Amino acid sequence: xxxxxxxxxxxxxxxxxxxxxxxxxxxxxxxxxxxxxxxxxxxxxxxxxxxxxxxxxxxxxxxxxxxxxxxxxxxxxxxxxxxxxxxxxxxxxxxxxxxxxxxxxxxxxxxxxxxxxxxxxxxxxxxxxxxxxxxxxxxxxxxxxxxxxxxxxxxxxxxxxxxxxxxxxxxxxxxxxxxxxxxxxxxxxxxxxxxxxxxxxxxxxxxxxxxxxxxxxxxxxxxxxxxxxxxxxxxxxxxxxxxxxxxxxxxxxxxxxxxxxxxxxxxxxxxxxxxxxxxxxxxxxxxxxxxxx
Numbered sequence: 001x002x003x004x005x006x007x008x009x010x011x012x013x014x015x016x017x018x019x020x021x022x023x024x025x026x027x028x029x030x031x032x033x034x035x036x037x038x039x040x041x042x043x044x045x046x047x048x049x050x051x052x053x054x055x056x057x058x059x060x061x062x063x064x065x066x067x068x069x070x071x072x073x074x075x076x077x078x079x080x081x082x083x084x085x086x087x088x089x090x091x092x093x094x095x096x097x098x099x100x101x102x103x104x105x106x107x108x109x110x111x112x113x114x115x116x117x118x119x120x121x122x123x124x125x126x127x128x129x130x131x132x133x134x135x136x137x138x139x140x141x142x143x144x145x146x147x148x149x150x151x152x153x154x155x156x157x158x159x160x161x162x163x164x165x166x167x168x169x170x171x172x173x174x175x176x177x178x179x180x181x182x183x184x185x186x187x188x189x190x191x192x193x194x195x196x197x198x199x200x201x202x203x204x205x206x207x208x209x210x211x212x213x214x215x216x217x218x219x220x221x222x223x224x225x226x227x228x229x230x231x232x233x234x235x236x237x238x239x240x241x242x243x244x245x246x247x248x249x250x251x252x253x254x255x256x257x258x259x260x261x262x263x264x265x266x267x268x269x270x271x272x273x274x275x276x277x278x279x280x281x282x283x284x285x286x287x288x289x290x291x292x293x
Contacts, residue, residue, distance in 0.1 A: 003075060005039045006068040009047065012036055013065045016055045084120070088282030092122040095287075096133035097146040098203075098271075099229055100166070103248040106271070107146070114290045121283060129202030134158060137276055143284050145274035148246065150204055160274045163291065168209075168267040169250060169259040171195075171236045171243040179258035186264050187216040193223025193241035195232045205269065209244045212264055233257055 011021040012032070022029040040047050047061035057065065084090040101107040111123065126142060133145035137158055149160065170189070172179050178188070190213075197206045213220040223241035226232045230252065232243040237256040246269050250259045273291055275284055 001039065001042055003072070005035060006072055008032055008035050009039060010065065010068050010072065012048065012055070013057055013061065013068075016057075018055065086282060088121075088284075088286035089118055090120050091283050092124060093144065093283045093287060094124045094126070094142040095144045095146065096126050096128040096136060096142045098130060098133075098148045099127055100148065100246045100248045101146055101271075102127075103251050106164070110290055113293065114287055117290060118286055121286075130204060131202030133202075134274060135202075137274055140276070143275070143279070143281065144287055147272050147274050148203070148205070148269040149272050150208055150269060157277050158274050159277045160272050163271045163273060165268045165270050166246045166248060168244050168262050168269065169247050170262055171233055171245055171249070172258055172260055173236055173239050173242075174256045174258050175239070176242075176258075178260060181260055183261040183263045185216065186212050186262060186267070187218070189213070189220075189242060190216075190218035192221070194220045195224045195226060195235045195241045195243040196220075196222055198225040198227055201227055205244070205246075208269070212262075212267060215266075216264065 008021075008025065011024050012018060015021040015024065018033055019029050022032045025032065036048065043060075043064075045060040046058050047064055049056045049058055081090055097107060111125075114121075115123070126136075128136065128142075128145075130145075130147040130149055133142065133147050134155065136142045137145050138155065147160070148166075170178070170184050172184075178184050194209070196209065197203050199206075210220055224232075224235050226235060229243075229245055229249055232245065233249065233252055233254060235241065236243050237254045239256075244262070244267075247259075273288070275288070
């Protein structure tokens with residue numbers, strides 16, 4: 001049985017007239033009659049009752065018509081879905097993002113824009129540290145990474161492009177004299193304890209802060225470790241030390257916390273988009289187009 005047999009039968013069943021059905025199908029009536037008889041012989045049941053003036057569906061024909069219409073509809077839908085998937089309009093797009101992005105206008109804006117352009121694509125979003133995103137990309141566990149980086153995290157099989165740069169901010173207790181300053185140099189923090197991410201956490205920020213401190217002439221003292229930036233800000237509010245975080249976290253307002261600009265050259269993290277270099281996904285291309293827009 002072929003799909004054309006189902007189309008032939010549906011036309012005859014809806015017209016209940018072989019000549020009209022043949023005209024609708026743009027074919028001659030005798031071949032149409034032959035195809036319907038061949039279909040009945042293959043099924044082993046009569047689908048139509050025929051007379052010189054009348055064509056009617058049998059009980060089996062009525063049941064077969066329901067299923068034939070469903071199969072043809074499903075076939076059309078499958079073909080349409082395949083074409084839409086090829087255009088990047090259907091499927092699942094898995095996106096990793098760094099923890100600071102929800103505090104910016106960038107992530108909500110690009111997701112809203114992409115949602116409007118591709119409403120039938122399922123977005124799966126995962127908050128991940130940069131190194132974890134890059135590893136997940138290499139393992140094809142995510143499709144796109146929105147990462148914080150400084151250029152040392154690239155891999156030969158990944159394409160990493162900068163979108164923007166975010167300055168780093170000193171997170172300091174409001175009671176500290178530095179809280180009233182417009183900017184601070186890291187060299188002024190040699191006697192402070194730093195609240196940092198634990199070793200092995202997939203972020204380059206801790207190593208960057210250490211490099212900047214070494215360039216300023218001292219080895220930073222670790223006062224506390226916290227995996228979540230919200231916890232680091234809370235520890236600063238408690239007076240346990242200072243922290244250095246990307247500027248988007250300034251929107252987290254606590255009464256006992258202030259954010260101060262760092263004057264040191266290189267006190268920034270880049271925001272970038274990372275994808276597999278050899279990807280052939282219209283879904284990914286569609287998202288990248290929205291980023292370019």
